């Protein structure tokens with residue numbers, strides 16, 4: 677099965693592409709580095725040709741409130757439209773546990789918009805909610821401005 681992985685060069689995407697290939701699928705990474713840009717639409721129609729499933733594990737290059745909202749709103753809208761036109765039959769997206777309860781954060785407001793656009797699209801979908809990954813720990817610690825970050829023992 678041809679599965680297009682949007683963000684297939686990223687932290688999650690590159691591992692996902694490897695695993696899908698190991699299961700015998702034609703997994704195609706799609707990202708600006710491979711000539712596909714969901715914000716501008718560049719390369720989308722071409723990469724989606726003959727695809728059955730799209731997995732969206734892309735992320736905004738900027739986490740500033742306006743930029744991240746623009747990223748998830750525009751890229752999700754473009755992707756859903758192009759996938760529908762290409763005859764894709766399932767849309768999978770990776771989101772974060774608690775997105776709907778963290779709406780004071782611009783990032784999570786944008787992830788919620790992404791989820792709503794998918795739910796309203798009419799395309800069969802799976803939205804996977806994951807907790808943040810171990811690799812994210814350094815970034816979280818770096819964001820701590822005072823003292824030593826503490827980690828709960830449980």
Ligand SMILES: NC(=O)c1ccc[n+]([C@@H]2O[C@H](COP(=O)([O-])OP(=O)(O)OC[C@H]3O[C@@H](n4cnc5c(N)ncnc54)[C@H](OP(=O)(O)O)[C@@H]3O)[C@@H](O)[C@H]2O)c1
Pocket residue numbers: 682683684685686687688689706707708709710712713714715716732733734735736737751770771772773787806807808809810812
């Ligand atoms: N990391 C976590 O802890 C975690 C936990 C739960 C959920 N998630 C979700 O998982 C997703 C991926 O996170 P990640 O940490 O793997 O991200 P990441 O390592 O930053 O990778 C981002 C990917 O998005 C691509 N991208 C950026 N702009 C794009 C555009 N305009 N068009 C198409 N692709 C574009 C990048 O391509 P280039 O390489 O070409 O720049 C890269 O492949 C996010 O939606 C995030 O909310 C992450």
